[in-house]
Amino acid sequence: MAVVAASPLAAKVPAGPIAEKWDLHKNSLKLVSPTNRRKFDVIVVGTGLAGASAAASLAELGYNVKAFCIQDSARRAHSIAAQGGINAAKNYRNDNDSVWRLFYDTVKGGDFRSREANVYRLAQLSANIIDQCVAQGVPFAREYGGMLANRTFGGVLVERTFYARGQTGQQLLLGAYSALMRQVTTGKVEMYPRREMLDLVVVDGVARGIVCRNLITGAFETHAAHAIVLCTGGYGNAFYLSTNAKACNVTAAWRCYRRGAFFANPCYTQIHPTCIPVSGSYQSKLTLMSESLRNDGRVWVPKDANDNRPPNEIPDDQRDYYLERRYPTYGNMVPRDVASRAAKERCDAGYGVGESGMAVYLDFRDAIARDGLEVIKAKYGNLFHMYEKITAENPYQVPMRIYPAVHYTMGGLWVDYNLESTVPGLFVLGEANFSDHGANRLGASALMQGLADGYFVVPYTLGDFLARTVFPKVTINHPSFKETLVEARNRVERIVAAGGTRTADDIHRQLGQILWDKCGMARNASGLSEAIGEIQSLREEFWENVKVLGTGEALNQNLEHAGRVADFLEFGELMCRDALNREESCGGHFREEHQTPEGEALRDDENYCYVAAWEHRGADEEAALHTEPLSFEYVPLTQRSYK
Amino acid sequence: MAHTLNLTLRIWRQSDRDARGEFRTYDVRGISTHMSFLEMLDVLNEQLIQQGEEPVAFDHDCREGICGQCGMMINGQAHGPDRETTTCQLHMRRFENGQTITIEPWRARAFPVIRDLVVDRSAFDRIIQAGGYISVRTGQAPEANTLPVPYEDAEKALDAAACIGCGACVAQCKNASAMLFTAAKVSHLALLPQGQPERRRRVVNMVARMDSEQFGNCTNTYECEAACPAGISVGTISRMNREYLKARLAGVEPNL
Structure with a gap:
């Protein structure tokens, strides 16, 4: 059983009606004067949508920003791979959309496990994001009259998604990146590419700096600041196979956890x-x-x-359009968690297609017949091209074969309404925090959240922190910097010295398989308990038997990967513990013991309507569970239905 | 259905920026034709580690053709033989059993080799820093639909904005010119109404920065367009040349 801490977490949600909370709160935040801003240094780690937008906006305000990224250029952060779109409550389609409806859809889509006040603020800010991006020159899709075009996404009944072909993330990130590059030119941002954050430096309980490794030279560096903004994305690569870029990792967030930041809802992963x-x-x-x-x-x-005919030879009456059958109102547009479980259910029951039997068809035959080939090509051309590249099959002629995969992580470091973690001075933005998506994220909401946090939330809340705090003078010569540096360096040296026989990649694959089998789309108590034991022994094996060649004093990609695997091996255990603790099903967290007779997720609002935030208590101690109770004053708790 | 290939790889190995490099030859066996090119290199690297030789360093990240981090010369072609395809999206079904594949890093003075197949492309960031943006602060934006953009202009702007910044254009060009990269950004912003106020200053400064980064000149061989995985057209270069000429005739001087 988890160790449960007594006092609930203070989320600092302001009082007042939900529609006025953010405005009232902003009015109460302290300001830093324009001439004093240049006296403050801020470190931003990660340059995806959250990091680039935060770094650029903070630099525009006049703070001295140091921005770090793992890639060779800030433009390559993984936000770039987001395809479909970004939501905003503009109601440009006159389909009765509103801030309220975006808020409502997101709370419901998250299966009532997000914080209402945060979600409402996100919906309010969504319209400003589109304005900002358009002003930066982001070439969103347009209608012939020159106005912005929209389409619909899963889990909603309106068209509120803005897009740029299948490259929405790329175009939004290039917008934020260009704003960031402008600030590099003004001298307000110092860029540190090819740097990996390996630890957080905490001085007298306050986050005051980072330790990172220069990936080209292998040199360890320390950087001091008045506040740290962590925008390092999600932990989907714990599963080895995911849609995340290869460099995505949990290391920066995990190291902050080890230094006192609570990790919230790690079991919420989006398949x-x-x-x-x-x-x-x-x-x-x-x-x-x-x-x-x-x-x-x-x-x-x-x-x-047993129907093994090619898909085009199977007549309509012998096809099971199972999403349309089970969910007639939303049909193929049910939320992701629901669609994924339904695919797994069909494949597990033996109806899967393709060589492995672990796939279902996604068929465009009817759309092409209805709208014509050119219309479909214009909407999805680059996606069809990518599919054909990978599979050597033409999706205009034969249906795509698809199957669920790990994609996004709703869990992350716990933050209050100001996006500040439990370590004062450490702010966490975007996918790296936990706050807005509950147990399931709706499509086109990740880009919205990253940019809302970076452009419009942290510039205000961080200013308040800086204005309220008395900062003792701390430089990188402070003993805490030296101690943290030594610990980080020792970890790296220990990996190089292990001199075993298994590659980091091989161990990572095994960890991924354990998590996918036992902490994936369906989980149960005995599987999770087994997984914890298996991960513990795999972790021991890693430290005794990993084989990394070369030195730490040069570009060594194998060593970089091994360090990330080491942290995934610690994190994976916490993920399973969280899943084991949560004796209910909600959103992407499906405990087989808790389901309705129709196989839908069955929540337990009586006992689990809370955020589970885990506190590190030392290497040999079990993590302690803190809870933040969730209350739903505006969207009443109901069983989600998309039927 | 998949079948398997046995291949000989000639790969450029160079331990750091200043070291002398050389080609080394490796055999890989049983490569599935369903593998991507980078997965084939993963197999080689696992094999090398087990043999006690340091794995080949190469840049990669998203492995779905959009981040622009990967890129290598494959038998003399940037990103290999397929049109509009990054190295990570190239699949082994494009190769024959028994084939020898020569793999080199991007070759350009402006992109020094860091190690093996990894190069330093920070010159691209500096070109963008010289003006590849619209100067708008967070919070200054007007309501998005107050500025209509004709459908055709938005589409053309997106065609140019699709550049992934991989550097294949530079690597394939015999002059190692960065004209296609620079022109793509100049075109994207010149085509949109939001880009007008800084239109002249932008092109002059970006071209000046490009020239100072030791990229070569353009001699209209169009190798860049052929190599570009994002399908950027050399038409953007014509557009940039016109933009540049107009700006200079109007008396705009570079100011870096």
């Missing part, structure tokens, strides 16, 4: 329904096919499990 299926044991990553495809594609499997 995205439409990905290209695994084709072999050599597979290095999985590729997403945008959710936007479900606007026009119909998902089906044969009605007869």
